[in-house]
Amino acid sequence: MSAPHEEDDFAPSNTPGYKPTAAKSVDEYAKLDAEDESLARWKASLGIVPGAASAASGPKVTILSLELASPTLPPGKHLVMNLQDPAALANFKKNPVTIKEGVEYNVRVTFKVNHSIISGVRYMQVVKRSGVKVDKMEQMLGSYGPHPNGEPYVKNFDTEESPSGMLARSGTYHVRSRVVDDDGEVYADWDWTFKIGKEW
Template sequence: MSDNESISSEKSTENFKSYKVGTKKTLNEYANIDSQDESLIKWKKSLGLTIDDSDLLPLDFPDDKRSVVVLKFQLYNADTKTLISEISFPKYRNSADVNAFLKNNYSPSSSSGEQIKIKEKTNFSIKIIFKVQNDLVTGLKYKQSIKKAGITLDKVDNQIGSYAPNSKTKSSYDITLDVIEAPSGLLGRGNYSISSKFIDDDKKTHLELNWSVNICK
């Protein structure tokens, strides 16, 4: 497990359910909640809750209220471990901003020619690099729906974990999704639209992305 991965568990998340993330506290205040409870002490340390507020990463924008900010999508060949393609997200304020960027640069209709292309039958995986700011995020989930010609072909519902805001010494987290085999043949090749969502335990959607890949020969 890499340093950037969440090291929380479903059991530890259960232990923390009575503490509401929405309550406005500093990280130091969170760190001192039930300071005598050994299980909570261990859980909070695993999330990095011993850091000071002064160690937090700066916000992208003044008064930025977002909790989850996606930095990159990377697609890897699962067999050769080589990078197929990468989307580096610019600084954005909301889902609308980043989806406009994706449409203008990575959609079939874009003039940039940067649409992600994957060779048929390739085993590939998606790595998502993101940061957390402002609040603890508990029970973060990644949901993904893949469609072709308006027909849903595959769905992903991954429990990612619980995360504290990133610090200067730990600037991001990452997750790698399960390996997918690219379809093949005349019917398998073509453009696929993908909807990605980041949702937490409170059913709050932090980000919704609409992007696409092209399966080619």
């Protein structure tokens, strides 16, 4: 169970004047403006058709993996966390990932929308070193419907630059990652660690 002050770290930022709309099912979206043929074709291309989610159960979103991508990564080296493998996640928590200092990288999330239309879903991470918060990231996944072929979506977030210098290279950074929506529903929540090094 998280301490209350840790939950404060994951309080989503609010845009003044923005108010999330009431959630609608895929069937409700499919029936909206049903007489508009071009809109109906577009919705069908997103898998939004009447009856598509009549047997919907389980989470609306399944987070499959998180990847750290960088053009500076050596060929063949991939930093991918499989969120469907508890043993692999435990390994990322126990054995820090090494990120090269002073390089550009971005976080990439692969996920599936199982049913319903998602909006207001965001990826958040809080980075601490020696128990002190040093960084917080909050990125929107966007709005999606179930993929017509059941294929996953991939979202690349903004490019960031890793810290550099001797101070940055000392110690281990502890990260808590979470995927949550505007209603507070949590789809994934996990811990991992990294170090800054001279090489990947």
